[in-house]
Amino acid sequence: MPMDIRTRSICPLLNGSMFYFLFISLFSLLPSHYHCAEVDQITLLQPLAQGQILVSPGHIFELGFFSPNNSAKKYVGIWHKDISPRKVVWVANREKPLAVADTSASLTVTSNGNLKLVDGKQKSIWSTNIASLVSSSNTSSVAAVLLDNGNFVVNDHLGAELWKSFDYPGDTILPNVVLRDSKSGKGHFLSSWKAENDPSPGKFLLGLPPQAPSQVFIWINNGSNDSHSIPYWRSGPWDKSSFIGVPDMDHRYINGFSVDDNLKQGTVDFSYNFYDKPVAYIYISPEGTVRLRFSKNDGKWYDYWQTPKNPCDIYGACGPFGVCKASASPICKCLKGFVPKSSAEWSKGNWTGGCVRQTKLFCERQTNKSVSSRGKKVDDDGFWKMVKLKIPDSHEFITALNAEETSNDCKLRCLNNCSCLAYAFVNNIGCLVWSKDLIDIQQFSGSVGVDLYIRLAHSELGEGKPIKLIGSLTAIVLVSILAAIVFGFYRRRANQKRQTQNFESTGMIKSSRDGLREYIGKHDPLELQIYDFDSILIATNNFSVTNKLGQGGFGPVYKGMLQDGKEVAVKRLSSSSGQGIEEFKNEMLLISNLQHKNLVRIMGCCVKEDEKLLIYEFMPNKSLDTFLFDTRKRVVLDWATRFNIIHGVVRGLLYLHHDSYVKVIHRDLKVSNILLDEKMNPKISDFGLARIVEGTQNLENTQKVVGTRGYMSPEYAMGGMFSEKSDVYSFGVLVLEIISSKKNTGFYLYDQQLGFLAYAWNLWNEGRGLELVDEILGDSCSSSEVLKCMHIGLLCVQDNAVDRPNMANIALMLSSEKDGPQPKLPQFTIQISAYHPQPHFENTNSSKNEASITMIEGR
Known part of the structure; x- marks a missing residue:
């Protein structure tokens, strides 16, 4: 045995x-x-x-x-x-x-x-x-x-x-382990096993050299202490969200990877943490393949990602000034303006010798000639654009560029330096230039990769045509431009007239850009910028479906990347919806004057004909429901994170109700309207349904009940009466959902005819409040904090608005040992839940109206 x-x-x-x-x-x-x-x-x-x-x-x-x-x-x-x-x-x-x-x-x-x-x-x-x-x-x-x-x-x-x-990794890196490289030589590298049955250090090493922006390398170990000897594979630079040389890397907002460049201390840190795959590992095999594997809690391992996958992934497969494309035949070709260094070797399929330049650059032949600093044509050198690339190795990061400078500034930097062979302006990174041989270039299919501008003589760019032909073409172009200007002038006049008619009918005044500026100026928002529609089209890739973040009653929401590299979320009022004009005005002007760290920040707006857009700061972790109601992702929401989210929502509502220059009632507080920043801090969003009330007014009445079922207070849903206590009711529902990870509208106990709120109250009343806690939290949460939050939540969802605390009292209860009165059973919820035909069901996928205005009228 x-x-x-x-x-x-x-x-x-x-x-x-x-x-x-x-x-x-x-x-x-x-x-x-x-x-x-x-x-x-x-x-x-x-x-x-x-x-x-x-x-x-x-x-x-x-x-x-x-x-x-x-x-x-x-x-x-x-x-x-x-x-x-x-x-x-x-x-x-x-x-x-x-x-x-x-x-x-x-x-x-x-x-x-x-x-x-x-x-x-x-x-x-x-x-x-x-x-x-x-x-x-x-x-x-x-x-x-x-x-x-x-x-x-x-x-x-x-x-x-x-x-x-x-501190002493082998061939494997686990989640949250930091793989570090440093100039001091105290770097952490993964080293492969020699064989599957021999764990001694093998042929391959994996790590990050200290450079900016960082990139991961696999090296072939030559047996010396020099770990940077023979490159075998390269990830391409880190662009703050992914490695741009790895086309199949997960490009979602939470892809798990993290890189920290601290070049002042000479260190680069790499780690990962997949919230939806907590049991995982990355390792380098004896054959030099890097694999990311995870377990589905079924006792088995599954491959999630691996590299290298094709011949083009191998470092320098096509040699200097060669470009590799895996789907092409042959896979290697020379860059424009270059020819094979050895035609004989190239014809045999041996491309590692690379290519050489056909025509010498003008700046190399005329070193005494000056170059214009204003970007005008400079003698005979220019740039050839290549798209969808893993850019070459040995880049130089131009740290002197600031946020206001653009791709053209990067071009001038390269053009003014005769040793500069190419440049690239990469979103989230900035300007990269190359002064060494361009090696390890790979061209991708699809939408991944970045643009590279290669320096060539003008003769290689197809320029230098006879002057007579150029003059004829110039004349044609000038006539075309003049005709376009005339046509554009009359078309613009017609558009302005139509825009004025459209918006005057809705009280929005003129819809032209100048008219919108005038309208906004009268209301004195703090920093509301008016964006050009064409710039938003470029930022969202023409409102591509791959950029879509969610869909709500307002319309779709898209992720965008502005020209300065800033990420934004763009709300687009559906032109065919026939609704949302007043909500657009309301949110545009109201939230621009509300400044608080727990409120989402609006950056500007855009109006063109029937298009009405709101531009917000981008929240990388999307909305709370993305995590809370997902059986895999909610593991990231430990109790400390949930407690911090509750605190943040309280601070945001306290500001709206008591501390802002006007009292604001949100009227649509719910899980999907709580956005999360990169540190999981909450920000309240969607102010399209918000209303400003006088400070002395307790209740207002509306003939149009708008909101979301399950979050509307009884007096508002049935009588149209709303006040700050309406938001308090919604907050109470939100707190109980955060504690339990259960949707209030997706929970029902058939045998007891109990809805979510009544079920929570029964547990509290019977001294079994902790049974409401999400089972994934286990024993890690603070029982006293959970019970305090549950107590507050139940006080907030009482049927009578008078019985509910205000946000000032809630903040006091949350931050002290002070207890409130005992909550009463919310009878209203039993009446609603009794109509559910199905037995107990819960924890469905997250809602779809992320970061969007909701227009659901109560019935």
Whole structure:
């Protein structure tokens, strides 16, 4: 019987038997490696013997002795528990294996506080070799533990970390592990195994050299300490969201990857964390392939992404000044203006020698000629544009460019420097230039990649035609331009007339750009900018479906990238909807005057004919419902994050109700109208339905009830009466949804005819409030904070508006130990929920009206 099976089967028998003491006596005589297999720490007095397994607290990772692929060598390593095939993610003694026959080896904490692996003869095989920071009297308190994130750490008697495995990665990087490179030479690199059954350092290395913008490299290890010797693969530069040389990288707003360039300290940090795939790893194989794998909690591994995938991914496949396209035949060709360096080798399919320039650049022949600083034509040099590229290696980042400078400024920088061979102006990065051989260029199909401008002599650009022909073409062009100007003038006059008629009928005055400026100016918004419609078309790729973020009653919402590289969200009022004009005016002018960190910021607007657009700051994490109601993504919402979101919404509503220059009632507060920034901080959005009320007014009446079912207060839904207490009711529903991750409109207990709010109140009333908590939070949340928030939520959803607290009282209750009165049962919700024909259902996908105005009239 195998050692670990035997020990696991003995342990459960040691309870309640009449031979209990006999078993204890006999069992204590067995060697240590026959004891119960699972242990929770390693100490001086409790080493880890073969047959024992060190397990993380949440039973996610294991550490123990193993022999890869039944080899004759034995190692100590870490792997995920209960997922097959087993992938060892870290090895202690990867260069000094134990013999399989050595069954007495153990891993222990030494008298000086180090972690040491010894063989059966007590000879040291591997050690942490850290300077002892622990006195001999405290050595017995030093412990090595395995954490749930896969980190193997040694803690001193005070719990401080003395050593951790995350600082010594092997061939694998786990989520949240930082892969660092530094000029000091203390970089962290992944090194492949030599073979599947040999974890010693192999042929390939993976890491990031310290440069800006950063890019990941795979190098071929030549056996020296120079890890940057022979490039094998390159990711292309990091553009703040993805590596532009990896076309199939996930380009969603939360793709998990993070790169931190701190070149002042000479370091570059790379890490990742896939919120919807918390069990994952990236590793480099013995063959040099990088794979990202994840588990679906079904005990299996799945490939998510891998590289290299085709011959063009190999570094420099087409040599200097060659470009590779995997879908072409042959895959390599020379850049325009260049020819193969060796036609004979090129014809054989050996392209690594690359290409050479056909015509020498004019600036190289005329070094004494000056170059215009104003961007005028300069003698005979120009640029040829290539699109959809992984740009070449060895870029130089022009840090002197500021946010106001553009692609043309980048062009001038290159043109004014005779050694500059190419330039690229990349969104989110800025200006990159090249003065060395252009190598490792790849051209992609589809919409990925960036534009590269290659410096060529004018003769290579197809210029230098006879003057007579140029003169004729110039005359034709001038006549065409004049005709276009005349035609455009009359068309513009006609458009202005039609626009004025359209907008005067809706009280919007003239719809021309100048008219809109005049209208906005009368209302004195703080920083509202009027955008040109054509610039928004470019920013949203002509309102491409791939840029679409969501759909609401207002119309669709698109992600855009302005010319200055700033990301925005563009609300587009559907021209065929016949609604939203007043909401457009309301939101455009109201929110532009509201300034608070928990309110989404409007940047400007755009009106052209029937098109009405609002431009907002872009929220990379989209809306709260994207996480809260997704069974995979809500794991990122730990209790601390949820509690912070509740606090932020309270601060935002308190500002609207009490601290802004006018009292504003939102009237459509809901989960999908809470947007999240890059740090998961909440911002209230969608002010199209908001109303300004006088400070002394408590209630207002409306004939048109608008809002969202489930969030509207009883007095508003049935009588059209709204006040700040209407928002308080919506806030209460929101809080209970945040606690439970359950939709209030998608929950029903058939046997009790209870809706969501009544169900929550019953749990509270019976002292079982914690049963409402999202089960994914487990025991990690603060029960006192949860119950306080649940108490506040139930106070907010009481049927009578008078019984509800205002936002000032809510803020006080949330930040202090003060308790409010006991909440009353919300009867109104029972009446609504009784009409649900289906039994209990919940946790559907997130709603679709992200960042959009909702126009749902109550019935």
